[in-house]
Amino acid sequence: MSRLLNTLKHNVLVADGAIGTILYSEGLDTCPEAYNLTHPEKVEQIHRSYIQAGADIIQTNTYGANFEKLKAFGLEHKVKAIHEAAVSIAQRAAGEDTFILGTVGGFRGVKQGDLSLSAIQYHTEIQVDTLIQGGVDGLLFETYYDLEELLTVIRTTRQKYDVPIIAQLTASNTNYLIDGTVINEALEQVIQAGANVVGLNCHHGPHHMKNTFSHIELPEHAYLSCYPNASLLDIENDTFKYSNNASYFGKVAEQLIHEGVRLIGGCCGTTPEHIQHIKSSVKNLKPVSHKKVIPIHKKHASTEHHDLKLSLKERVQRQxxxxxxxxxxxxxxxxxxxxxxxxxxxxxxxxxxxxxxxxxxxxxxxxxxxxxxxxxxxxxxxxxxxxxxxxxxxxxxxxxxxxxxxxxxxxxxxxxxxxxxxxxxxxxxxxxxxxxxxxxxxxxxxxxxxxxxxxxxxxxxxxxxxxxxxxxxxxxxxxxxxxxxxxxxxxxxxxxxxxxxxxxxxxxxxxxxxxxxxxxxxxxxxxxxxxxxxxxxxxxxxxxxxxxxxxxxxxxxxxxxxxxxxxxxxxxxxxxxxxxxxxxxxxxxxxxxxxxxxxxxxxxxxxxxxxxx
Structure with a gap:
C-alpha cells in the first residue's frame, strides 16, 4: 500500500484549496496553468501558503491543462511542458512531509462538446503519463460531470499504473448526477473502476455537500473525499464572487468528517484561510468506521398522460x-x-x-x-x-x-x-x-x-x-x-x-x-x-x-x-x-x-x- 493510502487508513487528511481563485483575484488574464511557465514563483507561493495553513496534500496546477482547454489560449502545444513544470513547482514547495496529487480535470460539462470519448481518453493519457513520470504521489481526477468519462479514464489509468487514484464527480443536484444516477450508486461504480478515494467537488458549497454526504454509504474498499466550493456563486458590480465564510466552512468540515469524509479540501472560491479553519476543526478527529445513512426517497415521476390522441408517429404508422x-x-x-x-x-x-x-x-x-x-x-x-x-x-x-x-x-x-x-x-x-x-x-x-x-x-x-x-x-x-x-x-x-x-x-x-x-x-x-x-x-x-x-x-x-x-x-x-x-x-x-x-x-x-x- 502506498504511503498516502496507508496514512488515510488511520487519519483524516486536509487538502489545499483553489489556485485559480487566488490568481484571478490578482488580475490573471490568461489560464491559471500558463503561470507554471511564466510565473512559477507565484504558483509556488500559493502552494506554500496552503501548506502553512495546514494542508497535508497539495495538487498540481494542472486542472485545465488539457489540449482542448489550452487551445483557447494558444498553448495546446505546451501540454507536457506545463505538467512537467507544475510537478517541479509543487515538489519544491512540498518537501518531504506534504503529499502531491497530480490533477486532471474533466472535459465534459453540463454542456457536452463534440469531442469523442476516445479523443478524451487520448488527451487524458498524455496528462497522466507526464504527471506519473514527474513523481506525484497520486492522481486527482476532479470535476467530472459525466460518469462515463470518469469511468473510462480511471480504467485506462488503472491498466497502466498502480498509483493512488482520487476520483471526484460533480453534481448540480444534491442527490443525483445530471444523467439521473443516484450519487451513491455512481461512487460505487467509480470504486469498481479502480479508484481508491471517491467523492465530490465543486458546484456546491459546504451546506449542500453535507446534505449529500448524509445519503452516501461508507465504502468497504475505498475512502471518501469532499472538496466543496466556498459557497454558491454571487455577482457584485459585474464581478463574480464567493462568500467570505472561512469560519463557517471549517465548522461544516467537522460535520463532513462525521459523515465519513477522510480527505477534505476546497474548490472554487476557497483560500488558505478556509484551509486553516478546516485544519483547526478536524485536526483532532479520527475517521469514522460507522455512520447512519439517511435513505433517499426517490421521487418517481407521475406516469399519467393527459393527451390520449395518437401521436404523429403512431398515426403515420397506421395510415x-x-x-x-x-x-x-x-x-x-x-x-x-x-x-x-x-x-x-x-x-x-x-x-x-x-x-x-x-x-x-x-x-x-x-x-x-x-x-x-x-x-x-x-x-x-x-x-x-x-x-x-x-x-x-x-x-x-x-x-x-x-x-x-x-x-x-x-x-x-x-x-x-x-x-x-x-x-x-x-x-x-x-x-x-x-x-x-x-x-x-x-x-x-x-x-x-x-x-x-x-x-x-x-x-x-x-x-x-x-x-x-x-x-x-x-x-x-x-x-x-x-x-x-x-x-x-x-x-x-x-x-x-x-x-x-x-x-x-x-x-x-x-x-x-x-x-x-x-x-x-x-x-x-x-x-x-x-x-x-x-x-x-x-x-x-x-x-x-x-x-x-x-x-x-x-x-x-x-x-x-x-x-x-x-x-x-x-x-x-x-x-x-x-x-x-x-x-x-x-x-x-x-x-x-x-x-x-x-x-x-x-x-x-x-x-x-x-x-x-
Whole structure:
C-alpha cells in the first residue's frame, strides 16, 4: 500500500484549496496553468501558503491543462511542458512531509462538446503519463460531470499504473448526477473502476455537500473525499464572487468528517484561510468506521398522460398522414394566418408545423401561435425548436412551457446561423445541437431534468428530426439520420423533393430503418421561383424539362398554378407508393396550394384503402 493510502487508513487528511481563485483575484488574464511557465514563483507561493495553513496534500496546477482547454489560449502545444513544470513547482514547495496529487480535470460539462470519448481518453493519457513520470504521489481526477468519462479514464489509468487514484464527480443536484444516477450508486461504480478515494467537488458549497454526504454509504474498499466550493456563486458590480465564510466552512468540515469524509479540501472560491479553519476543526478527529445513512426517497415521476390522441408517429404508422408547414407572420396582423389554420383544420389535415424563426428571420413566436391553435382548433401543432436562440436554461424552460400547454409534437433542429438572416450580428447560442436537444426532451419524458432531479410529472414529447436527402452521397445522409435515431428522434421530415427518382432513392436508402418519414413537397409558384430554387438553394436542382415548362407559362398565373399542382400530384402519387407520410410546405402563405394537394392525397389514399377492404 502506498504511503498516502496507508496514512488515510488511520487519519483524516486536509487538502489545499483553489489556485485559480487566488490568481484571478490578482488580475490573471490568461489560464491559471500558463503561470507554471511564466510565473512559477507565484504558483509556488500559493502552494506554500496552503501548506502553512495546514494542508497535508497539495495538487498540481494542472486542472485545465488539457489540449482542448489550452487551445483557447494558444498553448495546446505546451501540454507536457506545463505538467512537467507544475510537478517541479509543487515538489519544491512540498518537501518531504506534504503529499502531491497530480490533477486532471474533466472535459465534459453540463454542456457536452463534440469531442469523442476516445479523443478524451487520448488527451487524458498524455496528462497522466507526464504527471506519473514527474513523481506525484497520486492522481486527482476532479470535476467530472459525466460518469462515463470518469469511468473510462480511471480504467485506462488503472491498466497502466498502480498509483493512488482520487476520483471526484460533480453534481448540480444534491442527490443525483445530471444523467439521473443516484450519487451513491455512481461512487460505487467509480470504486469498481479502480479508484481508491471517491467523492465530490465543486458546484456546491459546504451546506449542500453535507446534505449529500448524509445519503452516501461508507465504502468497504475505498475512502471518501469532499472538496466543496466556498459557497454558491454571487455577482457584485459585474464581478463574480464567493462568500467570505472561512469560519463557517471549517465548522461544516467537522460535520463532513462525521459523515465519513477522510480527505477534505476546497474548490472554487476557497483560500488558505478556509484551509486553516478546516485544519483547526478536524485536526483532532479520527475517521469514522460507522455512520447512519439517511435513505433517499426517490421521487418517481407521475406516469399519467393527459393527451390520449395518437401521436404523429403512431398515426403515420397506421395510415397515410398529412402535415402542412405554415410560417407564423413577421407582423402582428394574424387574421390571414388563423384563417389559413381554420381552413387546414376543416380539411382534416393531421398537423400544422410551425417554424422557429426559420432562416434566422424574426417571426411571431411559434409557441404563442401553437397555444392559440391548441385552444381553438382540432388540428395538431408541430412546433419547431431551434438550438440557435436559446441556451440550456432557455431550452429547458421552453420545453417545460410547451408541456404545460399540452403541446407534445416537436421538431428538434440545430437552426440556421444568424448570419443568413436579417440580423447577421445576432448571437448564435448552440449550447447543444438537435441531438442534444432530443436527449433533453427524452430525459423530460422520463420525468428527470438536467440536474438529475424529478420533474414530478413526465412530459409526453414526440420528437421529429430533419432529413436532407439533397447530398451527393445519400448514404452519408442516411448515416447522419441513423445517429439521430440513436439519439432518440421518433420520426423524420425531409426537405422538399422535386423528382420521382429522388423519392425512390430515399426509399431504397432508408427502407432498413424502422422510423416513419414524411416526404416534403413544395409547390413552385412561378418561373422565377423555380430559377431561384434551381440556382441558389443548395442541393435542389430542377430538370431542364420542368424549367422549360414553367418558362412557357411564366406570364400566365393560372397556368402556372395548374402546372405546379400537376407536378406535385405526380410526386404525391409516387410518395404514397412508398411512404405514409406527406409533408406539404406552404409557399408564401398560399394555403390554396396545400389545401388542394391535401385533398388529392386523401382522395387517392382513401381509394386505395377501399380497394384493399
Amino acid at each position: 397515410p398522414t398529412i402535415i402542412v408547414e405554415l410560417d407564423t407572420p413577421k407582423h402582428l396582423d394574424t387574421q390571414r394566418f388563423f384563417k389559413n389554420i381554420e381552413a387546414l383544420d376543416k380539411a382534416n389535415v393531421d398537423a400544422v408545423t410551425l417554424a422557429d424563426n426559420s432562416l434566422a428571420t424574426v417571426r411571431i413566436s411559434n409557441v404563442a401561435a401553437a397555444s392559440l391553435i391548441k385552444q381553438n382548433y382540432s388540428i395538431e401543432p408541430l412546433v419547431h425548436i431551434t438550438c440557435r436562440d436559446r441556451n440550456l436554461i432557455g431550452l429547458q424552460s421552453h420545453l417545460l412551457g410547451l408541456s404545460l400547454l399540452g403541446i407534445n409534437e416537436i421538431l428538434a433542429i440545430t437552426g440556421d446561423p444568424s448570419k443568413v438572416g436579417h440580423l447577421p450580428g445576432a448571437t448564435n447560442v448552440y449550447d447543444v445541437n438537435s441531438k442534444g436537444l432530443t436527449e433533453l426532451a427524452l430525459r423530460f419524458n422520463e420525468g428527470i431534468n438536467t440536474d438529475g432531479d424529478a420533474l414530478k410529472k413526465r412530459t409526453n414529447f414526440n420528437i421529429a428530426g430533419g432529413f436532407d436527402p439533397h447530398v451527393r452521397n445519400i448514404d452519408a445522409a442516411v448515416r447522419k439520420l441513423e445517429t439521430k435515431i440513436e439519439s432518440g428522434m421518433h420520426y423524420f421530415i425531409t426537405q422538399p423533393v422535386f423528382t420521382k427518382e429522388k423519392i425512390i432513392e430515399i426509399y431504397q436508402a432508408t427502407q432498413h430503418l424502422n422510423v416513419p418519414i414524411f416526404i416534403g413537397v413544395m409547390p413552385i409558384t412561378s418561373y422565377n421561383n423555380a430559377l431561384f430554387l434551381h440556382n441558389e438553394v443548395p442541393g435542389i436542382k430542377m430538370t431542364d424539362d420542368i424549367l422549360d415548362r414553367f418558362k412557357a407559362v411564366a406570364n400566365d398565373k393560372e397556368a402556372t398554378y395548374d402546372l405546379s399542382i400537376a407536378i406535385c400530384k405526380s410526386l404525391i402519387d409516387t410518395i404514397h407508393e412508398y411512404f405514409n407520410g406527406l409533408y406539404l410546405i406552404t409557399p408564401f402563405e398560399r394555403v390554396d396550394y396545400s389545401l388542394e394537394l391535401a385533398a388529392y392525397s386523401k382522395s387517392i389514399t382513401s381509394t386505395k384503402q377501399e380497394a384493399i377492404l
